[in-house]
Amino acid sequence: MASRLPRLRSSSPTMPAASLKRKAIAEEEEEELYQPRKLPAVGVTGPVRPPKPLQPNRTATNLSKSSSSTNVPKPLTVPRAPNMMTRSSSGVRGTSAPPSQPNVSNRPTSFRTGATGTRTTATSRTVSGPSRATSGRGSDDQRFADFQAKLNSLETAQAAEAARFESERAKVVELQENQRAMSSQLAAAKDLELSRKAELNIASDEIANLKKKHAREVMDLEIDLQKKDRLLRDANEDLRICRSDLERERGTVSSLKATISHQSNAQLTLSTENHSLQTQNTALHAEVDAYARKLTESNILRESAERRVAELEGEAMESEAYRRKLHNMVQELKGNIRVFCRVRPVLPSDASPFPSGSGSGSNSPVPTSVEDKESLKADMSFPDRRDRKEIVIRSSSESATGQERIENHNFSFDRVFEPESTQAEVFEEISMLAQSCIDGYNVCIFAYGQTGSGKSFTMEGGSNEATQGMIPRAVEKVFRVAEDLKTKGWEYRIEGQFLEIYNETINDLLGKGDFDKKKHDIKHDPKTGSTRVTDITVMSLQSPSQVRSLLAVAQSRRSVAATLMNERSSRSHSVFTLRISGTNASTGESCEGCLNLVDLAGSERINVSFGNGFGTGSANGGGSSDKERLKETQSINKSLSALGDVIAALGEKGDKGDKHIPYRNSKLTYLLQNSLSGNSKTLMVLNLSPLAAHSSESLTSLRFATKVNNTTIGTARKQTRSA
Template sequence: MLADAQNHERDTRKKLSEVSEELASLRIAHARETAELQRQLQQKERSNRSLEEEMQQGRDELSQERETIRKLRQTQAEEEAKHMTLSAQLSASQARNSALQDEVERGALAVSAMKAELEVARLKALQVEDDAAQRISEAQAECDAKVAAVEDELRNAETIRRKLHNQVQELKGNIRVFARVRPALAHEENSPEGLAQIAYGDERQAQETGQSHLTVTTRSESATGKEREQVLTFQFDQVFQPKDGQKEVFEEIMMLAQSVLDGYNVCIFAYGQTGSGKSWTMEGGEGENAGMIPRAIDMIFAVSNQLKDRGWNYQMEGTFLEVYNEVINDLLGSGQFDSRKHEIKIDKDNVMTVTDVVSLPLSNPRQVSVLLERARSRRAVAATLMNERSSRSHSVFSLKVKGSNPLSGEECSGILNLVDLAGSERLASSGAGANKDRLKETININKSLSALADVISALGQGQQGGHVPYRNSTLTRLLQTSLSGSSKTLMFCNLSPLNAHLGETVCSLRFATKVNTTPAGNAKRSHGRASG
């Protein structure tokens, strides 16, 4: 806008200059004409009129020029006023510009100051971070030291737990006996002879004393024809009634089974007549009905995983054998029946091994389930009068456990033997005499169970240092290390609730009593320090 005003002013001045020049030229011309008129006045008096007219015309033109000059001057004044306004505006803009420059300079100074403060703050932050990192490092070191101390305490506590647990087991006796009466099946409750008269002791008293009682009432006819009643009371470490489920039973043996992780040999076997619930106790069914074998396996794997936090690592492998007609059959081998000859060997350290058997590495309970199913499909079973599906062989599932703890340098090894004995039954009751194969099976079963009774009897008479007839049967040879005091041993005495089986029930209870009163040496733990 200022430039336009300046241009306009220049144009106006130029025009004014031109007009001034023209005016000057006119004046000069007028002066020449006036001089010429004066010179020619006398000569041109006659043309005075025309000259006057011309002079009047000149005057008119001069008036017009003057008017023009007046307007030009007015325009010039206006332009000068505009110029002054623009000059004032320019001065104001220059003042504002100067103020802005001052503000920019102040802002630059403020930015410089802020940068300096920021640099100081950054250096302080770095110092704070270094201090915090140092404190975190010190706290982490302190935390690591506390964790290491807690881990040491846990390992020490675990060692104390193992010692206390084993002391408790020794106080309870290395050979313990649990009696279990199975519930009557639906079709048995309405049988002609009915249920046997079995009474159970007070549960509270059993918890206080650690001993449970079971009373059986028998009735027979005397020589004179009178009915004779006899009340027999038996005492065991635990008595399970028909209402007790698999979970309640396992809770009583789980700590014993866990001893295998501490480096002890553990043997749990089920004894009783055919149909008394031995296989149900040991193998069971699905879910809540799972038996001692799957529950023990699940528990051992779960506890071994928990012990990893305390430095323990375990390797496990399993074997599954059966004794059928005094011959060992590998249930994990190939073919329906094992044709290889297996020998039982016991070394100087009382460690038993069976030659040429399949031993499968196990890393989870699912593998064990597959192994058990594979063995179950191969086991020798047949129907007898005592039971529609009777196990015609003794089965022995062995879980071998080896543990090592790099943190403490400890090593241990143990074997868990879970044994399902074939049913004890008299030839007359079983109906085996009508079948040559069943007869041979029954004779061999009863022979091996009789040999087991002889071993228990010999041990009960204090013959551990003398002759104990382990070699009288393959079964007692397999159980030798479990019965001779180097193992923690538990026997389930499984009982039928039926009155028709009462004779066999009393025989089983008397045998179980003999086992329960058999003294045995202290179980030995297999442990040591890792070499290296």
């Protein structure tokens, strides 16, 4: 078996494992077949039949199958003991007589092994005869013992043979495992060889690429080398020049060293002074640091205080804006005409014959001191310091008995502006109204008051930016809001017109011809709620600066004249109208609003304007001129009276229901019909003179304004333009 192991190892690695297994089993069976397996004869007398050679059993071929299920060999079958006693033919046990020549018959006995499965056949003697001698029992026991010993030795030999077979089979299995491992190693070696060949091809390609790259690099290095050669030649030339410069500098250095040696003593002196100055500087730095720390702490406190002040101011502004918004909402729900009251300050020219004129040329003394100005002022007070809505005028009169009687007149409006109020503060209160026309509302703001109370200044203002009136500020607000709304898809077209109503006649202040050449009629459109004036000049406005130039033109054409109240009194009602139409292409919305800014003529009585000697030529020296002023004053008073009648009728309409409103009694009320009929937001700015001489007229204006403030005209409605 050992001689055949090299032959198995050298066999083809591709041979199947099952064929190798069958081959090993066949060789083992051949070895067992050629090994002699003989059992000694059993018995003392008689011929002994030689045992037959052991034949291979079928169980040997299935050794691998049985060994796979279990490695423990089957136990040997226990041999049966020979039957020492035989029955006679008559069924009687034999006696102890000496036996005759016994008939010894060979009886085969089968033994089955557990490990190899071979079958052993032995011959045993059978003693036949009627009886058996007692002397023969001892010899049978001896033979049985010998037979048992041989049988044990045979079983031992079989067990050794089975162990040797198992070791050989284990070697065969190990050889098969080695063969499979070598097969897998061979396949792996082939795969490795293929991958190595592929890597070799890739490496050869990379080498070729590296050779090309190396050739390019060599070429680049040669070019760089040529450049460096040129640079080297340039550097050598520079070096020669530098050496010559160095020689010159060495001479300069030697001279400088001599100079330094002379200045060393001075340097020592300066070092001493510098040390003392550094000491002083250190002390000063310490003081500066202390001051800087204090300053930093102060700045931190100041910044925190400023932030707190800013927060409080922002909260106050937000609260004020919210209050104004709620107030406007309440006013819109109530439907009242809002009324603001403004008292102008005392002017230096108030002591002249024309108290509020722009320049009378009189030689009368002008009050310059505070005492002189206070002596001219009426007794006015403003007790509401928080909301600024109240004004109190104290007047004195004589009773029938000659005693002086002092009366306090309290008036309350939506807002009261003191003499110190600026144009910006006034416009801040009405800026939301100016913006409402962008939203599609009709807005009317008119200034009311006696001559010289500051109506024209409130509406038109002065020449500089700080004194601009409500008209230019409102126009700037409208343009600014329209520009901001462009980002939301709104496009606006803005147009303006400026006219005056003089002696119940409409004059175009923006026209180029003379007055009274064209007849202008007022047309109302009940569907859209808009008002148009025929043959009036309507200018397309592109910027606020264009409006200022139009105001200058209108002021030069407006009718003014001198009265006892004012050297240049406005003898007509001026109406500036701003029409705004907007469309939103993204949402499909459209709106059309109108802003009317009205500067009414003076509201004083005739005897106050021209004196009690009117008609005798005592005022301003001319009878014809006096008749014209009288006609103007009567026309003004008629239109203002018609305005009062319209407001009174509106109040009665709200109380009693349907009532006729006399809009057609004057051109002013008919022009402002849509602004007073409840479809618009209306604001009246009452202007008062602070002078004591005008207290009576001021009380009359205040009572009229109170009546207007208590009038309900309805809720404003947004005007939308039909497509």
